[in-house]
Amino acid sequence: MERGAWKSNTGFVLAAVGSAVGLGNIWRFSYMVHENGGALFLLPYIIALLIVGIPILILEFAIGHKMRASAPQSMHTIHSEWEWLGWWPVIFVMFGINLYYVVIIAWCALYMLNSLRSPLPWAEGSEAFFDNQFLRISDSVFVFDGIRWPILLMTVVIWFLLWFICIRRIDRGVEVACKIFMPALLFLVTILVIWGLTLDGAIEGIEEYVWFTRDDLPQLAQIHVWRAAFSQIFFTLSIGFGIMIAYASYLPKKTDLVGSAFIIALADCGFSIFAGFAVFSVLGFMAYTEGVTVAEVVASGPGLSFVVYPEAIALLPGGNHVFGFFFFLALTIAGLTSAMSIVEAFSSAAVDKFGWKRRNVVSVSCLVGAFGSIVFTTGAGFYWLDIVDRFLNQYGLILVGLLECILVIWYYRIDKLHFHLYDANEGGYPPIWDIWWEWSVKYVVPLVLFIILAWSAIEDISTPYGDYPSEAIMMIGMGWLVATFLAAGVFSVYTRHRDNDRLSL
Numbered sequence: 001m002e003r004g005a006w007k008s009n010t011g012f013v014l015a016a017v018g019s020a021v022g023l024g025n026i027w028r029f030s031y032m033v034h035e036n037g038g039a040l041f042l043l044p045y046i047i048a049l050l051i052v053g054i055p056i057l058i059l060e061f062a063i064g065h066k067m068r069a070s071a072p073q074s075m076h077t078i079h080s081e082w083e084w085l086g087w088w089p090v091i092f093v094m095f096g097i098n099l100y101y102v103v104i105i106a107w108c109a110l111y112m113l114n115s116l117r118s119p120l121p122w123a124e125g126s127e128a129f130f131d132n133q134f135l136r137i138s139d140s141v142f143v144f145d146g147i148r149w150p151i152l153l154m155t156v157v158i159w160f161l162l163w164f165i166c167i168r169r170i171d172r173g174v175e176v177a178c179k180i181f182m183p184a185l186l187f188l189v190t191i192l193v194i195w196g197l198t199l200d201g202a203i204e205g206i207e208e209y210v211w212f213t214r215d216d217l218p219q220l221a222q223i224h225v226w227r228a229a230f231s232q233i234f235f236t237l238s239i240g241f242g243i244m245i246a247y248a249s250y251l252p253k254k255t256d257l258v259g260s261a262f263i264i265a266l267a268d269c270g271f272s273i274f275a276g277f278a279v280f281s282v283l284g285f286m287a288y289t290e291g292v293t294v295a296e297v298v299a300s301g302p303g304l305s306f307v308v309y310p311e312a313i314a315l316l317p318g319g320n321h322v323f324g325f326f327f328f329l330a331l332t333i334a335g336l337t338s339a340m341s342i343v344e345a346f347s348s349a350a351v352d353k354f355g356w357k358r359r360n361v362v363s364v365s366c367l368v369g370a371f372g373s374i375v376f377t378t379g380a381g382f383y384w385l386d387i388v389d390r391f392l393n394q395y396g397l398i399l400v401g402l403l404e405c406i407l408v409i410w411y412y413r414i415d416k417l418h419f420h421l422y423d424a425n426e427g428g429y430p431p432i433w434d435i436w437w438e439w440s441v442k443y444v445v446p447l448v449l450f451i452i453l454a455w456s457a458i459e460d461i462s463t464p465y466g467d468y469p470s471e472a473i474m475m476i477g478m479g480w481l482v483a484t485f486l487a488a489g490v491f492s493v494y495t496r497h498r499d500n501d502r503l504s505l
């Protein structure tokens with residue numbers, strides 16, 4: 001069998017952490033914290049991690065490990081009519097989330113190179129540089145206004161790198177890359193945090209980040225804060241992506257899945273919170289230099305890391321080039337190890353189901369991916385990214401998580417998976433753990449996810465997201481979800497016919 005396997009358990013944990021720790025931990029996490037109430041956001045974030053994140057991570061590991069297959073084949077084994085639930089996430093992540101994700105990695109790589117230029121290209125104002133020179137954002141969602149060539153070029157380079165790594169077997173490609181990149185990333189971010197904390201005004205930034213007052217509490221009554229926290233947990237742990245199912249399928253028969261899940265989840269969220277210190281101390285420094293409050297300096301939305309951080313770097317009395325370079329290098333590395341995980345998950349799905357050659361699947365999907373990324377490198381790319389990100393994460397991932405629980409409960413029996421987890425780990429688990437996990441997957445997770453989904457849908461219907469025209473939201477946001485859903489249906493019908501044909505031969 002050409003499936004391959006992890007060389008070591010550490011290799012697996014590093015690769016899973018590599019998938020989990022990505023742009024989501026620095027770029028997305030920092031603007032989520034800022035948009036949703038600063039320090040107060042950490043509360044729903046941690047609650048979401050504990051009550052939904054970790055149980056689903058364990059569930060996905062258990063499914064992949066027990067079925068020894070990537071998502072579609074695993075779902076098929078559970079119930080043959082549910083194969084689409086395996087295809088849908090790997091398709092919408094590979095040909096949805098990953099398309100813009102790679103473009104953002106390309107921005108990071110370009111900013112990294114730009115940091116070396118003297119004077120810094122954004123010396124005159126980082127927001128104006130980002131919006132009008134770097135992205136040259138067009139007037140509206142449907143005005144594309146041409147391609148931004150440097151961004152497209154770098155996007156192609158990133159897709160090439162992904163191809164170069166993923167074309168190898170898992171233990172020689174992804175595992176090796178993560179073993180080098182992950183320690184390097186931790187090292188870089190540690191330097192950035194220590195340096196950030198020494199800046200004047202850092203304390204005010206940190207206060208905004210970790211401290212909230214009574215007056216902030218009413219924020220917790222707002223659904224958008226909870227929805228953002230839950231979707232951030234799905235995004236950051238790479239759950240609902242089909243990735244963790246595929247990764248667990250490459251593990252040996254005897255392994256401690258629950259322990260690994262805890263390590264991975266805590267490492268990932270710990271990393272976000274840790275990296276937050278680097279970002280917020282720099283915000284504090286900026287506020288101090290400009291004589292305003294922290295809340296006033298922060299530009300919101302996906303531009304945060306590309307506007308505020310560079311601006312702060314430009315203000316530094318010394319070392320600006322080095323710190324700019326390090327920050328964007330860290331983001332680039334973090335993004336690469338995540339993007340490769342979905343190429344891997346999609347490819348292993350196609351190899352498992354169609355029996356195609358790995359090399360061909362990886363080559364074709366990276367090529368298609370690179371073409372798909374083009375729209376995000378146009379003048380309207382920023383709007384498209386914002387809409388796709390919002391819909392695929394807040395509906396797609398959460399829905400997949402909910403359906404996974406339902407599928408397992410109805411068609412498989414959670415205690416069988418539970419037994420499998422026991423069986424795989426020779427040491428067993430403490431009794432308290434038993435009750436907690438089964439209860440979570442059976443009742444808590446489905447209930448919470450259902451409430452979040454229903455509530456967001458109601459809110460989105462009454463007030464459409466952002467300032468976008470509603471056709472744009474329907475077409476781009478819902479369109480992407482529906483189109484990938486149909487593609488998943490086609491894939492599963494196709495494999496069913498093929499299997500039937502084989503049986504009747």
Ligand code: PHE
Pocket residue numbers: 019020021022023024025093097098101235236237238338339341342
């Ligand atoms: N967990 C990743 C992150 O936080 C999300 C991701 C994984 C995105 C794989 C794309 C592909 O950045």
